[in-house]
Amino acid sequence: MKKSSSIYIHGSHQEEQQRLSALNDFLNAGCLEKMKFERAAHILDVGSGLGQFSRAMASQLQEAGRVVGVERDPLQIQKALTKAQQAGQEGLVEFRQGDAYDLPLKDEEWGSFDMAFSRFVLEHLDQPSLAVAQMAKAIKKGGKVVLADDDHATYRLAPEPPGFTLIWTAYIRSYERVGNDPFIGRRLTSLLYENGLQPARLTSVFFGACAGENSFSFISDNLIGILEGAKELMCQEQLITPTHFEESIASIRRWQELPNAALSYSIDWAEGVKGS
Numbered sequence: 001m002k003k004s005s006s007i008y009i010h011g012s013h014q015e016e017q018q019r020l021s022a023l024n025d026f027l028n029a030g031c032l033e034k035m036k037f038e039r040a041a042h043i044l045d046v047g048s049g050l051g052q053f054s055r056a057m058a059s060q061l062q063e064a065g066r067v068v069g070v071e072r073d074p075l076q077i078q079k080a081l082t083k084a085q086q087a088g089q090e091g092l093v094e095f096r097q098g099d100a101y102d103l104p105l106k107d108e109e110w111g112s113f114d115m116a117f118s119r120f121v122l123e124h125l126d127q128p129s130l131a132v133a134q135m136a137k138a139i140k141k142g143g144k145v146v147l148a149d150d151d152h153a154t155y156r157l158a159p160e161p162p163g164f165t166l167i168w169t170a171y172i173r174s175y176e177r178v179g180n181d182p183f184i185g186r187r188l189t190s191l192l193y194e195n196g197l198q199p200a201r202l203t204s205v206f207f208g209a210c211a212g213e214n215s216f217s218f219i220s221d222n223l224i225g226i227l228e229g230a231k232e233l234m235c236q237e238q239l240i241t242p243t244h245f246e247e248s249i250a251s252i253r254r255w256q257e258l259p260n261a262a263l264s265y266s267i268d269w270a271e272g273v274k275g276s
């Protein structure tokens, strides 16, 4: 089985873990509302990161249910365990170190899960279909694979700040330079279908806001956070100069102060069922 050579451009340094954690605090309730599963379900969370959403799902289950989180980066697992302990939810989720391309499941676990879930992970893989194939293999007949991911072409700022197209294009290209797909959101249904799953649902989670909403500063600061996190790669790959990068960020900061600033974006969410 192929081991992952994919590059996770955000990394797991402290500021990035804080950004991801805050993103979870913000998005998890809305994502949980989208989910439909039995209270005794066995759920696999692939690329579980800091484990907050894995725990949110596990909190919905009765005793017979369980969630296994698989995460490649040991630093993320370490933080996930600390966070679980701090929340008094130690042991609620079983976190395993492993790769989405080669899931660390026991023989008897293959074909046993009711649901395999993955959020914000396929966009960071150079072979997303291989990961979906593993998820399809992990679920039982009648079970489902649920994929939630980004399509960066759908990100809009209005009135558009000068320099935004430049920096956003450079950000998108940085995904392509490491072999990942910045537009994976639109491919989710096809990825399910190509891996033998019956497409069953397509929806989205809105992740935008306008000035005047409490969430606006968080959502627009998250934008600056992801751009700053990828600055080194973007400049190293000569997708943008450091000067243009800083000018564009300053321009986004000025836009944040506008009374009519609006950020519109939605996360794609697709589900597929394994036929009998």
Ligand SMILES: C[S@@+](CC[C@H](N)C(=O)[O-])C[C@H]1O[C@@H](n2cnc3c(N)ncnc32)[C@H](O)[C@@H]1O
Residues within 6 Å of the ligand: 004, 006, 008, 020, 024, 046, 047, 048, 049, 050, 051, 053, 070, 071, 072, 073, 076, 098, 099, 100, 101, 118, 119, 120, 121, 124, 125
């Ligand atoms: C943006 S985070 C999302 C985490 C979590 N799913 C969430 O929604 O909060 C992406 C995670 O996928 C992990 N990851 C990247 N490539 C992976 C791979 N090949 N196998 C397993 N995990 C991977 C990263 O280490 C990171 O923790």
